[in-house]
Amino acid sequence: MTVLLLLTILAVLAAAGFVLGRQRALALSGGLPGKLHSLPAYYGWHAAIMAFVPAFLVMLVWLVVQPFAIEGNIAAHLPETVQADPTARQLAMADVRRLATGLDIALERGTLDEAAIAALDAAATDIRAELGKQGIALGSAVSAEVLTAAKEYRSTVATASTFRAFLVLALALAGLVFALKQIAPDFWARNRVENVVMKLLMLASLIAILTTVGIVWSMLSESINFFRQYPIADFFFGLTWNPKFGGGSELGFIPLFWGTIYITVIALLVAVPLGLFAAIYLAEYASKRTRAWVKPMIEVIAGIPTVVYGLFALTTVGPFLRDFFAQPLGLGSSGSSVMTAGIVIGILNIPFISSLSDDIINAVPQSLRDGALGLGSTKSETVRQVVLPAALPGIAGAVLMGASRAIGETMIVVMGAGAAAKLSMNPFEAMTTMTVKIVGQLTGDTDFNSPETLVAFALGMTLFVITLMLNVMAVWIVRKYREQYE
Known part of the structure; x- marks a missing residue:
């Protein structure tokens, strides 16, 4: 399941949570909002937040962690000499991702099926030529290790996407059910909603700060690497x-x-x-x-x-x-x-x-x-x-x-x-x-x-x-x- 489709489902669940939460609050108060601690809309927003925010945060964390976890697992299929060199490993993983994308495109076009992909063998076939027949252009020939890694990469990504969708949707439904069960005339829905909104605003500020820190660190780390190879005095005082x-x-x-x-x-x-x-x-x-x-x-x-x-x-x-x-x-x-x-x-x-x-x-x-x-x-x-x-x-x-x-x-x-x-x-x-x-x-x-x-x-x-x-x-x-x- 794609991220966009998952977000759409979460938005639909949040909207349903708002409607159900508001209706449940009014039902418990006998249709009299004055008997409720908060306005009916706050109960709806509480249900919508519980259905969307926890699942959305888990999805974000998953999307950040997944590439690192998959790369660590896939790199084991590459030669030891490539694994030992960070630059070579980075280039090899780029080839793996590019080849996996090409196989996925061929699968979507119907020019290759899963059986044909599984039968591809770099030892006996030039994968670039084979995919070229299917309209998929690759920049260089593909080794057996890269092909094996690409197949494993596709399989791992598909499995991870399935588990991600299951976990996110289960968490969203659980949050929605939990929020609806919490609704009662004396439930402080307004305080909960305002507290969550305040934390989300704080998170937005923190993201802006962390972005600045990330920018500075990305430049500083590579600058330190540069000055290890080139004299700092020659850089700052050189005239040529x-x-x-x-x-x-x-x-x-x-x-x-x-x-x-x-x-x-x-x-x-x-x-x-x-x-x-x-x-x-x-x-x-x-x-x-x-x-x-x-x-x-x-x-x-x-x-x-x-x-x-x-x-x-x-x-x-x-x-x-x-x-x-x-x-x-x-x-x-x-x-x-x-x-x-x-x-x-x-x-x-x-x-x-x-x-x-x-x-x-x-x-x-x-x-x-x-x-x-x-x-x-x-x-x-x-x-x-x-x-x-x-x-x-x-x-x-x-x-x-x-x-x-x-x-x-x-x-x-x-x-x-x-x-x-x-x-x-x-x-x-x-x-x-x-x-x-x-x-x-x-x-x-x-x-x-x-x-x-x-x-x-x-x-x-x-x-x-x-x-x-x-x-x-x-x-x-x-x-x-x-x-x-x-």
Whole structure:
């Protein structure tokens, strides 16, 4: 039984539990809800929760544990040399899963039956050719061990799915029956339901936290593996980026960091003035009618995909800067440059900074404006000397968050700035950022355990720390100085 079908059955049982629980509560109270401790709907929700939540949690745990358990069992069919090498074992298990999927597809199409699958013998038949006749394409020839493991994998998965369905449905029915038996006029259904909902909300928060921890751990563990193979000092202080998968790589972090910071600074020089001035106009000078159509039009920019911005940088901004600035000034002849990527990322960040700054300026108490105007200040003097200083902490936080977004941009940099890792002050030269190299090092057929691939995780961890520090600084600035005006 598939997971989707199982979830559908659980949802139907939960709905039936709600109806039955509510009807039973009303029946026990003689049709008078006033005799019940809780509203009738709470009894229904209690039955629905008992029918769905325990079974759903067991199913989730089963889905998490099952792959590890099955892989441990199936790996015993592989050669000992493969089992001893983690990388070889991982690749072999991928072949096993792919072959098992191909056999299942052939079974669904009717081109193979269970008897034909059981009769397949890698020692006498090329399984790839055999499945090729059935329209199933495999990337490589299949060994006898992989074929045996694939057959066992299919059998184990089918058995596990049957037991999973039986256990989940039995638990759901048991929970439903138990909940219905618990129903009584003095049963505290509301307290039970609210307690369960509170725990589910706590679980949702915990999942978000654990996801963050998992992301950090996945990067940190591989970063540690990288630094075991490559000197940490050469990474953080190296001035050359020249990865070579055959050996002799120079993986200096400084050129990528310089390109990232250079593009980010240019982006902020574009986004901060335009975004801030737009926010000041919308918050202090624009009429309600003007604000009603200008603000949504600015925020539409945030909804444009970054790949569209990349095309805009590649076909419009880059050639314009090359033809009217770089070539006449003798600074370069390429449309891909730091300036191109920085300007387009700045345009991308305008609505982000504008919206945050607008909300922050509107949050400044009106009494400060009234007091300044009452003392004889003009509108512009009030904005410049009262409103902006009061909103400055929040604006600074918005700028730092905009910087974090600019640092993490990838597509615009790939299409607008190129992929050259170099140290240069010329803004019309092609450079690149950490995010671009992370994608580049993990793309293609590479050795996952080589320093040239693992460096992507070290770059990702470094980028994570940089953006985390910027976000923490932004939050600290906002919280520290906001209290002065509250």
